[in-house]
Amino acid sequence: VYHYREGLAYYLGFKSDKTQYEKAEAKRISDVRNYQVLENHEGKAIGLDVSEFQGTVDWTLVKTIENSYPLEFVFIRATAGNDKVDGQFKNNWLGAQKSKIIRGAYHYYRPNENSLEQAELFINTVQLQKGDLPPVLDIEKLPKEQSLKNMKLGLSRWLKAIEAHYKVKPIIYTSEKYYDDFLKEEFSDYLFWIANYNFYREKIGDDWLFWQFTEKASVPGIKGNVDVNIYNGDVEQLRFIAVE
Incomplete structure (x- = not known):
């Protein structure tokens, strides 16, 4: 119970003065949860996202997580707002391709900047090829000026605009709360990639494309922490949604 409580506090940011021991404990709990989630999704395609x-x-080292689960796909940040090209996009885009990891590109949307x-x-930044994943719109913030x-x-x-150009329907990335509160009804025609790190969530949602x-x-091959994602299907089904 102590470990669970401390791990939950770490994730929710309740503690700002964590000791090294507490940080180590939180990391250990995080690792245990990661392994348990992966174990619960045996057969599903596993991937990551980077920026x-x-x-x-x-990319020559990016092969597995927990030395057991192959990393099949990666979403790579390409752009943010109306003027920011990710400083590592080109390297990541080419590196993932050379490592034969199914790749996709995402845009970090700034609500107060012109959408078009x-x-x-x-x-102008992303040239999709056959086998790449559909473009992703990352929306996390609420507007301040509109x-x-x-x-x-x-x-x-x-x-x-993105669908008209690439001839494929984009995916929307957001948190579960943002999805429920602001997007679920108006954007029901789109498939969603949902972020939820809470300990109570042990399985991917039935209507989520990615979790x-x-x-x-x-x-291996990445310094520091990285996001990990589960696709709601196996790798062959993942290839089915790729650009043709």
Whole structure:
């Protein structure tokens, strides 16, 4: 119970003055949970997502997690807002391809910036090839300079512009709460990649395409922590949703 409580407090950010022991305990609990979640999803495709925050990735070493589960796919941040190209996008995009990991690109959406300019930046940055995953819209923040209604209109414009260009329907990434509160009804035509790191969640949601279940995994070839994701199907089914 102590370990569970302390681990939960770590994830929810209740403790700001953690000792080294407490940090080590939280990391150990995180590792145990990661293994248990992976074990619960035997046969599902496992992947990760990266950006410049992971620094330079050695893609020749990115093969498995927990030395047991092959990493089949990766989502790579390409752009953010209307002016930011991820500093490691090119290296990650080519590195994943050389390592034969199924790759996809995502855009971090800034609600207070022009949606079509954001779509244009993504289009000018990302050239999808056969076998790549559909584009992803990452939405995490609420607007500060416009209404929620106008933000949703902007999201819709981005999604439609991307679909028109790539001829494939994009995927939406967000947290479970954001999905339930703001997107579930209006964007029900889209498939979702959901982030939920809570200890109570042990299985992927039936209506989730991907589940980002941790942000604190360790993977060879990547310095520091990395996000790990589960696809709601096996690797052959994952290839089925790829760009043709």
